[in-house]
Amino acid sequence: MRFLHTADWHLGKLFGQRYMTEDQRHVLKELIALSVDEGVQAVVIAGDIYDRAVPPAEAVELFSETLAKLSEAGIAVLYIAGNHDSASRLDFGRELLTASGVYVRALTQAEAAPVVLEDAAGPVAFSLLPFATPTDVRQAFQVPREEPLSYDGAMERQVRAALSAVPRGCRSVAVAHAFVAGGMASSSERPLSVGGTDQVRPALFRQFCYTALGHLHGPQRAGAENIRYAGSLLKYSFDEAMQQKGVLLVDLAADGKAEVRAIPLHPRHDVRIVRGTMEELRRPDFDALDHEDYVRVDLLDADTILNAYDKLTAIYPNLFALTRPNWQAAPAEELTVRPRGERVSEQHLFRDFYEEMTKEPLTPAQEAYLADCLEALAREEREAR
Ligand SMILES: [Mn+2]
Incomplete structure (x- = not known):
């Protein structure tokens, strides 16, 4: 089975005070064309569809359009919520979408059957594991309050439940949004937890034929060839300037062996x-x-x-x-052009500073205003004593 692994679209992202929606539309067009040309059976999006819980209308529209185009082309779409998404909003239309070959899992459930797609070699079970905090998992799995639960422990429970729902001998793919230990972070990712560790062991995913990960924005392996981050759709911070963004084309053989090819996307602006x-x-x-x-x-x-x-x-x-890596404000002594010991009024100092910065002298009106301000400050200071 051939499918496309992508993640961290962050639709509606603001970067450099600009909405990236048009840039995202541009590469998504390429992603759709690529999916059709390569004959993929499914597109898997491993979380962070949107950049925030309540995305701008244009971002929702873009996602809706993208789903429609893939679905029209007969390509299944599988997606989960990331830590930037609002799980309950992303869950919208779940039952209805299933009829169109669009599978969403946004909310964590203790019993979640995998999505099973078939190819000539038989079925492939996709276990969709939406982003969940230990608190979410505690609730869904009814973990007693006195039992401590870390991110790793929470993921372990989700994985165990997912594996138990995969039919014996069936090829399996996990889709998750998590920080797998050993990964390289970028500055456009929002930490999953504040303080404490949010990392999970790569070994948790060992039993799946392939694991499609989201969260880290740099494309990378996570402890094994078949446990991968696709990386974000676009570069969303300057520390990602040297990364090559794109998608992963995964071929799952009849014996479950995954062959992965990275395909770059071409953004409108680098x-x-x-x-x-x-x-x-x-x-x-x-x-x-x-x-x-x-x-x-x-x-x-x-x-x-x-x-x-x-x-x-x-x-x-x-x-x-x-x-300005080499720029330092001039040291104080260089600015002291007056002989030592000479007392200079604040008005005089400010006037010099203003001229130095703007290359213009103060106008008489500004001089008068400055004098008023200084007088008011002096009065305040006297009264405070
Ligand atoms: Mn992300």
Whole structure:
């Protein structure tokens, strides 16, 4: 059986103050075409369909459209809730969708039968394990309150229940949203738990022919060749700039052996980091790549550059972030141009500071306003004593 493993779409994501919906639509179009061309039987989405519990309307519309297109092409879609999704909202239409070959599991249940798809070699059971906190699992599995339950212990219970529902000798695939120990995190993932460990052992998934994971945004193996993170649909932070995003094409042989091929997706705009001084960056031949990309500029100049952001936006219209790794505010003594011991009024100091920053002197009206402010402050200070 051939199926596509993808995860962490984060539809409706805001990145660099921008909604990524159009960028997501662009790669989803490619994902749909790829699924059709490669003749996949199913598309498996391992959680974080949306970026937040209440996604923007455009994001819901995009997901709805995507499901419809895959379903029209005769491709089954299987998805679970991730930690960013609202489980009860994602569960909407579950029974109705099943009739169209769309299978959703968002809420954790102690008894959840796998979704069984057939190919020429027989059935394949897909165990859908939506993201669940230990509290969710305690409730669903009625674990006594005095019994401690970690993320690992919670996952172990879900996996055990899932395996017991897989018919003997049937090929099996797990779909889960979790932090498998040993994985590499990125900064666009929201931690699953605050303090305490949220990690689970990769060995929990050993008995499945393949495990389709979501949560970590970098595509990676999780302790074994057949336990994988597909990674996010797009780069959602600058520490992901060097990652290759895409989907995994999985071929499950008759004996249950999984062969996995990573296929890149081609985003509308790349996310990348550009490093240079202002002088270098302004040279027309400095950066041959697309200037419309979503960039972070690491501006290497050591001295103050006025309006750096505006100057850089003229070069990179989609400037999402700016860092100044070599810049330090001038040490105090360099700013002290007056001989020691001379007492300078606050008004005088502020006037100099203003001129230094803006290259403009204060207007008489500003001078008067400043004097009023300083007088008011001085009065407050006197009265506080
Ligand atoms: Mn995610």
